[in-house]
Amino acid sequence: LLMEKYQNAVSPDLMSLFVSPPPPAQEASLTNGAPVETPSPASTSSLFNRLQLDDDPEADVRDPYTETAETRDLFVTVDDPKKHVSTMETYITYRVSTKTSRVEFDLPEYCVRRRYQDFDWLRMKLEDSQPTHLIPPLPEKFVMKGVVDRFSEEFVETRMKALDKFLKRVADHPVLSFNPHLNAFLTAKDLNKRQGLALLTKVGESVKHVAGGYKLRPRPAEFCAMGEYLDTFNQKLGTIDRIAQRILKEQSEYLTELREYGTVYSSWAASEEELRRPLEGVGGCVATCCGALDDLGDGMSQDFLPVLREYVLYVESMKNVLRKRDQSQAEYEGRLEAAILRKQEDRTPMPAEVEKCQDKVECFNADLKADWERWQSNKRQDFKLLLTGMADKNIRHYEKCQAAWESLLTVLQDKQAEDKTHETN
Amino acid sequence: MLCDVTAPVADEASALMEICVAEAEKRNGRNTVNMQETFTVYLVETRPMDAVAEGRNPAPDSLWRRYSEFELLRNYLLVTYPYIVVPPLPEKRAEFVWHKLSADNMDPDFVERRRIGLENFLLRVASHPVLSNDKILHHFLTEADSRLRALSATFRVRNPDKRFMEMKHYSDELQSHTSQLLRARVRVADRLYGVYKVHGNYGRVFSEWSAVEKEMGDGLQSAGHHMDAFAASIDDILEEEEHYADQLKEYLFYAEALRAVCRKHELTQFELEMASQDLVSKKQQHEEIATGIVRTFSFKGMTNKLFGQEAPEQREARLKLLEELIAEGEETVKEKTVECEEHVDRAWVDMQRFKEQKDKDLREALINYAVMQISMCKKGTQMWSNAKDCFLKM
Numbered sequence: 151l152l153m154e155k156y157q158n159a160v161s162p163d164l165m166s167l168f169v170s171p172p173p174p175a176q177e178a179s180l181t182n183g184a185p186v187e188t189p190s191p192a193s194t195s196s197l198f199n200r201l202q203l204d205d206d207p208e209a210d211v212r213d214p215y216t217e218t219a220e221t222r223d224l225f226v227t228v229d230d231p232k233k234h235v236s237t238m239e240t241y242i243t244y245r246v247s248t249k250t251s252r253v254e255f256d257l258p259e260y261c262v263r264r265r266y267q268d269f270d271w272l273r274m275k276l277e278d279s280q281p282t283h284l285i286p287p288l289p290e291k292f293v294m295k296g297v298v299d300r301f302s303e304e305f306v307e308t309r310m311k312a313l314d315k316f317l318k319r320v321a322d323h324p325v326l327s328f329n330p331h332l333n334a335f336l337t338a339k340d341l342n343k344r345q346g347l348a349l350l351t352k353v354g355e356s357v358k359h360v361a362g363g364y365k366l367r368p369r370p371a372e373f374c375a376m377g378e379y380l381d382t383f384n385q386k387l388g389t390i391d392r393i394a395q396r397i398l399k400e401q402s403e404y405l406t407e408l409r410e411y412g413t414v415y416s417s418w419a420a421s422e423e424e425l426r427r428p429l430e431g432v433g434g435c436v437a438t439c440c441g442a443l444d445d446l447g448d449g450m451s452q453d454f455l456p457v458l459r460e461y462v463l464y465v466e467s468m469k470n471v472l473r474k475r476d477q478s479q480a481e482y483e484g485r486l487e488a489a490i491l492r493k494q495e496d497r498t499p500m501p502a503e504v505e506k507c508q509d510k511v512e513c514f515n516a517d518l519k520a521d522w523e524r525w526q527s528n529k530r531q532d533f534k535l536l537l538t539g540m541a542d543k544n545i546r547h548y549e550k551c552q553a554a555w556e557s558l559l560t561v562l563q564d565k566q567a568e569d570k571t572h573e574t575n
Numbered sequence: 576m577l578c579d580v581t582a583p584v585a586d587e588a589s590a591l592m593e594i595c596v597a598e599a600e601k602r603n604g605r606n607t608v609n610m611q612e613t614f615t616v617y618l619v620e621t622r623p624m625d626a627v628a629e630g631r632n633p634a635p636d637s638l639w640r641r642y643s644e645f646e647l648l649r650n651y652l653l654v655t656y657p658y659i660v661v662p663p664l665p666e667k668r669a670e671f672v673w674h675k676l677s678a679d680n681m682d683p684d685f686v687e688r689r690r691i692g693l694e695n696f697l698l699r700v701a702s703h704p705v706l707s708n709d710k711i712l713h714h715f716l717t718e719a720d721s722r723l724r725a726l727s728a729t730f731r732v733r734n735p736d737k738r739f740m741e742m743k744h745y746s747d748e749l750q751s752h753t754s755q756l757l758r759a760r761v762r763v764a765d766r767l768y769g770v771y772k773v774h775g776n777y778g779r780v781f782s783e784w785s786a787v788e789k790e791m792g793d794g795l796q797s798a799g800h801h802m803d804a805f806a807a808s809i810d811d812i813l814e815e816e817e818h819y820a821d822q823l824k825e826y827l828f829y830a831e832a833l834r835a836v837c838r839k840h841e842l843t844q845f846e847l848e849m850a851s852q853d854l855v856s857k858k859q860q861h862e863e864i865a866t867g868i869v870r871t872f873s874f875k876g877m878t879n880k881l882f883g884q885e886a887p888e889q890r891e892a893r894l895k896l897l898e899e900l901i902a903e904g905e906e907t908v909k910e911k912t913v914e915c916e917e918h919v920d921r922a923w924v925d926m927q928r929f930k931e932q933k934d935k936d937l938r939e940a941l942i943n944y945a946v947m948q949i950s951m952c953k954k955g956t957q958m959w960s961n962a963k964d965c966f967l968k969m
Contacts, residue, residue, distance in 0.1 A: 379787055386784040393776045400773055404766035411759040418752035421745065424934040428941045435945070530791055534969045537798070541963035545956050552952035559945045566938065 225249040226321045226336065228314035231306045232263075241265050242301070244310055246317065248336045254328065260337050266291070268341050269313055275331040276320065282478075282510075282517040283326060284471050284525060286319035287463030288312070289456070308456045315460070319528070325517070364480035369472075373515075376522060377472055384465045391458050398447055405443050412436030428562055435554045442550040449543045457536050461529070468525065475514045482507035590707040593622045594716065596694035597637070599686045615686055616641045617693055621716050636717055642667065645693055648715050652706060654842060659706060662699040665692025732844045736919055742926055743837035750830035753823050760820060764813050775806030794969035801962040808958065812951050819947065822940040826933060833929065836922050843918050847911040854904035861897045864890060 230245035248260040269288055276285045289312035293300055300306075320326045335341065369377065415433035419426045485504045493500070598618040620635040645664055652661050665688065680686070697716070700706050781799030785792040862868075 400770045421748040537966040544959040548952040548955040
């Protein structure tokens with residue numbers, strides 16, 4: 151039943167390009183395509199996976215899907231950024247590593263280099279070929295030259311993490327991960343040539359839902375609720391982003407004053423004898439706190455803000471999918487109405503087209519609901535991680551400062567005790 | 576603005592003038608250590624009082640003076656009239672209260688209050704029966720040159736005790752550093768306040784957000800409360816820090832007192848030197864008259880050469896007078912020497928005591944400061960850990 155659903159959603163030509171049917175693990179999924187929550191029984195493939203996990207600690211450190219790790223059989227990583235300089239342009243490529251036991255892949259391991267353009271291409275292809283599914287967002291494509299340095303370590307690092315997240319989300323999706331474009335992206339030596347993919351490209355575009363021109367219908371309640379939620383959530387994301395930025399600004403100004411404050415202790419120390427060490431000590435502690443504060447600021451702008459912004463993009467993607475669903479519904483109900491009218495007039499049977507549309511809509515709704523649940527669950531994990539990360543950064547900051555002051559205190563108090571014994575002697 | 580005077584008044588007395596400090600302006604220039612600085616200058620305007628009384632309205636004479644010049648004037652008056660209670664100047668620096676918007680000398684309110692204070696000072700001095708006759712004061716009000724600066728040089732002592740000079744230099748340093756520290760601390764406190772308070776916004780947005788979430792709602796809501804608590808915690812923290820600021824302020828003012836002791840030494844030493852010089856010159860005069868040998872150029876010597884010697888009776892009379900003056904002078908020198916030595920001994924003892932007290936007190940203050948910082952860090956860690964627990968429950 152599941153296979154039929156997917157077969158209907160894509161054109162027959164595309165179907166023939168599938169190397170073989172999906173592996174047995176798929177049969178254990180729920181009918182709406184959601185991943186299995188409980189671990190599958192021990193099998194060679196899952197044992198292999200567990201071993202893989204041990205080899206690659208990075209795969210689940212920041213990964214919210216650790217519960218489903220044992221059913222996973224496709225692992226992807228984006229790392230190792232490198233700058234390429236050619237006569238025409240300068241750009242960055244990233245290493246995309248794949249480890250898999252899936253039969254769709256000829257080899258168990260792949261290693262290719264890809265640039266942002268390639269990721270963009272992949273996303274476009276996924277959107278075209280899987281219009282009923284939510285495709286994870288990519289980091290911003292355009293950056294204002296002169297404002298942001300596209301080749302700075304920070305920018306590249308942030309972008310790379312976002313690309314890694316994107317690919318991992320795709321790889322963990324029960325439907326998207328089997329998309330042939332993904333396969334090509336992960337395995338093709340040279341994506342630019344796109345020989346074998348030319349057909350795919352053409353085919354992909356023919357699948358695009360062209361539902362323009364149909365009057366939009368009222369959304370079913372559950373999708374309305376989704377839309378409303380997304381609007382509110384988006385708003386809150388924006389607010390949180392502004393607050394975080396404001397905090398960064400205030401902290402930066404605090405840091406400036408704090409640095410100056412520390413130097414006053416040091417310059418005072420120079421004119422003192424007995425008090426020199428204590429004053430220098432305080433100056434040193436303040437300097438340490440400055441360093442810790444600097445780290446906190448860096449951490450927040452590199453780890454916190456980009457993820458927040460990514461979710462704004464994610465919300466946009468989700469809204470787009472909702473809109474596409476609306477269009478699909480519009481087309482169906484439009485055709486249905488027209489057909490009913492014609493049927494009333496000249497008793498012609500329900501055209502096959504209308505039934506196809508109905509299937510499309512039902513398919514869309516089901517996929518969307520499944521993706522929504524998955525998205526909600528991922529969002530919960532992502533934000534749990536994000537916010538605990540923020541808390542951790544702040545805790546670490548305070549711990550560093552506390553340690554510095556405590557060690558100074560011991561020194562000062564020891565000297566004080568020493569002096570007291572000298573006095574009494 | 577009119578000055579009230581009851582004592583006999585010299586022609587050039589400042590009491591005969593209408594005085595006001597009309598305006599204040601910012602200037603940029605180089606200071607004594609050749610560093611760029613911004614400072615405020617005040618416009619001192621004067622008009623002869625009789626002109627005002629007669630109904631004429633001549634344009635006032637005016638010149639710009641900065642605070643440090645007022646200080647020089649006052650120091651000169653202190654030294655020259657040690658038996659006079661000299662009117663004080665308004666405070667040199669702005670108060671160090673953290674919740675004020677601006678605590679620096681450029682704050683317009685501070686400048687305005689200072690302008691009034693400086694005017695008040697001049698009026699009091701100019702209406703004083705003794706001080707108003709002072710030439711230097713008159714100069715300060717009417718001549719725009721910096722004779723005051725040269726004057727302060729001539730009051731420099733020739734043989735001050737080196738330890739006292741070092742101590743005076745140290746008191747300047749102490750004053751400078753404590754005031755710098757207090758100012759910097761205020762700026763830091765202002766900023767830190769801002770950082771903590773902005774976190775309160777998280778409380779509100781988490782609460783709003785939790786309203787649309789199912790499983791995440793509770794965790795978010797309670798985390799928001801911890802963020803509110805975090806934002807509120809800064810009030811107590813900064814309140815406590817005021818105690819540390821007070822300890823620093825005490826030593827800021829102590830530095831002034833230390834400086835005063837050093838200046839007193841300068842004064843006694845100066846008076847001793849003056850008395851000694853006076854005695855020496857009188858003895859020389861005596862010798863000249865007694866031996867007839869003119870060692871140094873003197874007007875009397877010249878007139879004697881030009882217009883002939885004086886009569887022996889006159890000579891005897893002068894010698895007798897000089898002997899009396901010399902005897903007096905020797906007494907004065909003895910007294911001044913004792914005064915100076917006593918001051919040096921007693922002051923040195925107390926300055927040592929002060930030094931030990933200062934070292935002990937300030938070390939304790941720094942220890943307390945470290946303790947406060949540790950407490951602040953612990954509170955911060957606690958709050959964020961509480962928030963983290965809530966996030967984990969999301």
